[in-house]
């Protein structure tokens with residue numbers, strides 16, 4: 482079979498032009514970033530070749546508006562970052578748990594942050610499922626991934642119906658908080674986390690990032 486070059490694709494399939502421009506822009510920015518980093522600190526990349534020792538595991542949402550490193554001004558090597566839709570920590574999801582396992586047992590991080598954010602599309606989706614009178618069965622990855630969350634939110638709303646009286650923004654904020662608390666509880670209950678705790682202290686925090694202000698706040702209070 483003939484191997485198409487990028488030029489072939491651009492000529493025959495105009496839709497590739499847009500994605501190629503996106504890639505070219507990112508590559509150009511990368512060159513600028515690497516040059517700047519090298520000029521301001523000649524040993525910058527050499528140091529990173531010898532390994533990593535981040536102190537913090539960050540579990541955040543994949544939302545493009547929630548940049549983990551930028552919001553806490555962390556450079557390469559400072560955060561071990563795992564991101565997925567609505568920052569889910571499902572104990573039977575090897576995608577996330579393999580990262581948690583590596584961070585705890587190999588990197589030996591001493592801090593874990595689960596970071597949710599306001600106006601989270603994943604939480605809004607799960608909330609919609611939780612409040613609908615009838616939810617049609619679906620079989621797509623997003624539905625499967627967020628079903629445990631929507632079931633949890635449904636239970637929370639049944640026990641605290643007063644939340645349904647909140648205005649839309651406060652209600653969504655409450656759902657985002659409930660999501661972070663659920664993920665923390667699920668992570669804390671894993672045999673992996675419990676066994677690491679037997680050996681050394683590991684702090685587990687929930688945080689909420691506010692898209693409107695850029696502020697990251699620690700979620701305080703008892704988990705429900």
Ligand SMILES: [Zn+2]
Pocket residue numbers: 542543544566567568598600601602603604
């Ligand atoms: Zn989100």
